[in-house]
Amino acid sequence: MSTISVGANKNHQAEIFIIHVCYHSVVYQAEMRPFVYTANPARVVFGSGTIKQLPDEVKRLGLQRPLVLSTPEQTGQADLVESILKSGGIEPAGQFNGATMHTPLDVTEKALEVVNIHKADGVIAIGGGSTIGLGKAIALRTDMDQIVIPTTYAGSEMTSIIGQTENGIKSTQNTPKVIPEVVIYDVDFTLTLPQGLSATSGVNALAHAVEALYAQNSNPVIDLMAEEGIRALARSLPIIVEKKDDGEARSDALYGAWLCAVCLGSTNVSIHHKLCHVLGGTFNLPHADTHTIVLPHAIAYNAPTVPEAMKKLARALGHDDPIEGLNVLLTKLKVKRGLKEVGMPEDGIDRAADLALKNKYWNPRPIERDPIREVIRRAWDGEPARSDI
Template sequence: MRPFVYNANPARVVFGSGTIKQLPDEVRRLGLRRPLILSTPEQSRHATQVEELLSSLGIESAGQFNNATMHTPLDVTEKALAVANERKADGVIAIGGGSTIGLGKAIALRTDMPQIVVPTTYAGSEMTPIIGQTENGVKTTQSTPKVLPEVVIYDVDFTLSLPQGLSATSGVNAIAHAVEALYSQTGNPVVDVMAEEGVRALACALPLIIENKDDEAARSDALYGAWLCGTCLGLVGMSVHHKLCHVLGGAFNLPHADTHTIVLPHALAYNAPKVPEAMAKLARALGNDDAVEGLNVLLTKLKVKRGLKEVGMPEDGIDKAADLAVKNAYWNPRPIEREGIREVIRRAWAGEPARSDF
């Protein structure tokens, strides 16, 4: 058995269908009197549902802030903080995906307000002490217990309306967390088990959702897998895949889940020669003899976009991204060399099938 260190993150998780009904009890348990409800404009109906649920049981809220934005831009955070201060909010309830959860974390970072999160996608940010923020086109990340949500309510019902395309990319985004956890410098046997099971659950469930978006059993399995993968992200360090996605998202304002989906197989192929044990576990989880090919097959089944050029990245941005990616590089099992990283980005930009010939 290899030496390891394992630290569990404190968080209360409520999982099931219809679990939103337990939200008022969780608000009371945290002693909140005026929580501010956060969402994106598209998720405002869910925010209204939460506000009405609390009001029906005599719990006052500080109203809603419905302008959460991808990549957590600083100016949006400042506007949300102004609303929270003006309305004397004492906590936040974030309902939505990574954009909303990121805003809740940004507020908590600056105020220490407790957070309750109701995820509606499979992104996994709710289980991590990690926050990424964007200012002047540069996305930076940090890890601090201050941004770890106190309560996460997983309600499968809120994922039933998630469009199939976003279900696929959000789910692959979650898989990316587990993939990098399997070869993390700070990995351990407990995380390995969660990572493999999380990938297996999502790889089985996502194609079923593409066939039938109303498959409740598949939706439940996917959310379970996303919880496991998000937990992995919160417990160990990430590597070149996440570095690339942070660079690409911040520099070109690319959609978060699509970027993870497109980059993942190429980043894995880059690291493959140095992580044979992780590759074997991942291949088993994907039901394929080869992990890279297993990802190629899964992405084909999910009918997702495969090229960064399809989601708005210009070809002349390849070199800029490569330069940014080798600055302040994350630890990686294979040395971060500009020529190789540029080729990862180029293949991802072109939408080529991933192959392990770096």
């Protein structure tokens, strides 16, 4: 059972979501298909100032010496977590501030040494996908409870997916052992998130919902969450890019990111996420930027085979053409559009295409090398997405 603490505007959004559910349920009655829906077990605390509830959540799990995790850049936030724990009568096991993107195996091993030395009995991860991924990696190996305090819109906190990079190769696995026990969404932590990172992190979240719309194991419940999550992010991110401390837009974006994260945690991913894992792990590219750049091209690749999903995406984006709708949104967000801008060499295009075909996985459109290479080439060059792949 999930617990949600929301402010007045979030109650309003919840009512909107219920209206969407009621409206679209009429459609689904006409086109109902067999499906299986499994809700991942997680306790969600959502609102403004919810970080203050952390000591109660730690005690509820029976933890006595949790280790606080962060990146080097977020040590200050880790310090705040420690002080809140101590004010609540909890003595943490200290901090590990070495989290980094793509969850390198050597970083996980160093963190496990700290866990053992300080006899930690749980982890509290504050940050984005890098820190959350490290917490998952520790939980996978120790079965420790996790509390996650997201500061971006990445969404890893609501999934059973964990990635790991070793010798330049990124691999992923899916296991319920890494699902955090508690997620505390505190809108206040996102108010200072830089506008550029807000945009790319938000598009990364949006990508989760887009692929959920045509996932092999999609279902009507997730379709509704996906469409609403895309809609919330598409309307809030352009506002944040112009005014980063807009509280209502920040709340709206975090709400949308949560819905998109639930979608990612409940369905299988396909070509978009697979390409991003290959590109990010092979060339050490920034995670959110890579997702932002690749998304419209990956969607253009699949669009001809998933017309119903494209209708829902178009509706959520408020544009007749979903591919062009994504192009327009990315232009508004002022994000980088080419992989060459974030460090991918041109001679890596063929290598990435080969790696994308190396492991078999489901996708609504068959994976063929020449079209996939063209997807990567367009993404590398920064071209606007087109539906002629």
